Amino acid sequence: MDADIRLRDIPSVDELLRSAAVVEAIECFGRPAVAGALRGVLTRIRNTVRAGADVPSSDAIATAAVAAIEADNRSTLRPLFNLTGTVLHTNLGRALLAQAAIDAATASMREAVALEFDLESGKRGERDDHLRALICELTGAADATVVNNNAAAVLLTLNSLAAGREAIVSRGELIEIGGAFRMPDIMQCSGVRLVEVGTTNRTHARDYRDAIGPETGLILKVHTSNYRIEGFTKEVGVRELAAIAHERGLPLINDLGSGTLTDLDRFGLAHEPTVAEAVADGADIVTFSGDKLLGGPQAGVIVGRGDLLERINTNPMKRALRVDKIRLAALTATLTLYRDPDRLSERLPTLRLLTRSQAEVRQQAERLSHLVGRAVNGAFKVSVIDCGSQIGSGALPLVTVPSAGLALASSSGSGRMLAELAAALRRLPMPVIGRIERGSLILDLRCLEDEEGFIAHLSHLDLPTGGSSS
């Protein structure tokens, strides 16, 4: 039959919208979306029919339209399996929240909450009241507030305490965290003038003392989160630096970055300075992130002296940087878990994942290796390997946590095959993200808790080369 004649057999959008096959889709997605998707499908069908194909059934057209709508509606902010080996991966959303935090956040989304309302007096309350006592209890600080993230905490603190004046920082601490967080840029945005002291590898007490003058507003100490200067080095610790600042009536600000609230050594990890230590050592303000080692939602916590917090809280910038009820609820619930340190590593996912033993992860790798081998259809050699996980987000950059996983190497040794495998894993309904290292795709299993879900998703793996190793 002539293509022109067959083109006349293609149903119109109006006809299709009345057909039984489409009524259900309209129920689900609404008439405008279905009509739009049908138009798109029909355009494609006209092209294939002109090229000689048969006209598909109305049912097939409806199915294609529904698939198109579903693909279009699917969020790009997709849940995925983080098998990169970096537990707090900034690009993958950092900390996973504890169940208690998820429940609290959900409840605050569903119901009205006493966000700025004092239930006792019936009068207006303060957003910070929900967290102040708890944070002070956990850190030993006199006062506390919470803002959008730690970058905001640093920005707001500097602006509130030293706008138009000088802030003294060691050259060894002028860090870039990645993305757009560079200490000198944040300082400039906050309106303070940066005064660099010392050298990259060595800064002495006298460097700070010599730099203090009438224009000095504060001294800033920054945790060099994501790198270490090793060898011939010297830095001035918080305690000594606090004494230098206080001699001259200046506040010492300590940007701790990850800022843990608990001693990581008690969980078998390397020591990372805690917020309580910085406060006890004399830092007047300490800032840290909510979604790094703390294991909560994105937030920046500012703790310290009451008079300084007063200046921070009355800065109009605070209003622009505050957190919403959802994160406030999640953060409060997360912090509450710290009151029971014995069960923290069970309840707080970040700590639970970091403290999984290598033996346990290796057993999981052994359980999964043949299933993964079957999913890749023999095109890749799958082996159980020992590897090292990273904490991530700037915590203990040189420390790796002994871990285990699966290494997938292309039988033909082809790098293109490996890239195709990584792409196929990313296309899964719940994508699997590993890392390519020395000719293998490594799946570090430290962060794999939903093993059954992982196995179920693997069955959807669709390697474009169909498993041949050409």
Ligand SMILES: *Cc1c(COP(=O)(O)O)cnc(C)c1O
């Ligand atoms: C991570 C980090 C920041 C930025 O914190 P965010 O919560 O990502 O805004 C600032 N300073 C230091 C030292 C950090 O490690």
